Amino acid sequence: MSEQSTHQKVALVTGANKGIGRGAAEQLAELGMTVFIGARDPRRGAEAAEALRAAGGDVHAVTLDVTDPATVGEAAQRIEERSGHLDVLINNAGITGSGQVSPQDAHDQIPSSVDLDMVRAVFETNVLGVIAVTNAMLPLLRRSSAPRIVNVSSHAGSLTLTSDPDGPFTALLPSAAYTPSKSALNALTVQYANELRKDGILVNAVAPGYVDTDSNNHTGFLTVAQGAAVLVRLATLGVDGPTAGFFSEEGPLPW
Template sequence: MSEQTTHTNQNVALVTGANKGIGHAVAQQLAARGMTVLIGARDAQRGEDAAAAMRAARGDVHAVTLDVTDPTAVQAAARQVEQRFGHLDVLINNAGITGSGQVSPQDAYDQAPSTVDLDMVRAVFETNVFGVIAVTNAMLPLLRRSPAPRIVNVSSHAASLTLTSDPDGPFATLLPSAAYNPSKSALSALTVQYANELRKDSVLVNAVAPGYVDTDSNNHTGHLTPAQGAAVVVRLATIGADGPTAGFFSADGPLPW
């Protein structure tokens, strides 16, 4: 992203992990709504390629090199946003990893709690939990300058202890996981705590489950398109002042914790 200062009254949104998949679709939909969208991507070239494609479709989209597990990169990204735009209205914490590469629920045996590699668990939490804290805290001063700041944490139905603990429920076929699922449950807890702290500042913080979306992370076995999965994220990112905070939502409405 250029260092040129272009402070704007337009709404500015940052989406982490937005060069592909759900994050990419979220960026497209926010840009289509007229927002200035910042595509956070670990790989600078992939981020710039994604941003350039959206600019070609008349979106006001810019790339920001952002590895959520690198504190130096996170702080540098926050400085870039401040210098270029002066504020941030929407933060979408979308970047996440499964820990198992390209997996479907049927072949994630390496996450079984009794045999899991602790280094995998640490890596998953580093991105899915600690990375969210790092990015959120770095961007909060910019969000506080917005008249209507919104934070959306992209989670999963697998985060729900209620749903995943039901042996007769719709998620009974999910294999036990000591990495990805618990990381998303921790993200739920973080969402509530940030919402509670920031409620007095009118920062609305929610978690969303996009559903089983066709992405690299599940080897493209999902039945929803990225655009379909992105819709609920965008909805929570653009709610009014009377909207919810400390909630967990799917496209069909609130989910149990």
């Protein structure tokens, strides 16, 4: 590990071979950070990293399935060997469950008829996966002078917004999987922030908005770059930045 790598800002973005995660990786690389792209599929991760390197970024792929402790540990080891520390962790990897997050495709998430195995799978990735990755990366984050953790949530995870009978989310069918998993992720974000506040580690949740990605069958109206912007803003907070918050690009969101 060189002296240069000791001072170079280093970021890990999970689920970053496509979509919002890749957009965030690209923007962090443009800021001069060394960026590790976490991807379940080694080939797709390598292809994404190669494309971002071709654009001038210092980007590398690590095989990382957030539900597989072995790959989580191996990813932490690779980052340690190459960079020695981690400044930014963006927990972006997530699944919607079955179908897309849209009114017409969410019938199988209705609470009264939901398949429990599907709920378990969603929580395994969207909540437990965040715990696994965060805990594995904390020793590396503690070596940073300005460590930041960003958990990618959703407006749908807001109990305030989704319980408003006159709000925009009344068009969505009730969900016992994706939506509660994001509410749980928000709660988890607060608990990590409370624990790590004394160590100067800022932990926040973000809602990128309705971004044009595979997860909504490309019906989103925001570009990937627009959705990734709030992730990057929270990942690069100054020392006086917030922690234990929930934000969109427009500002704070209600829990």
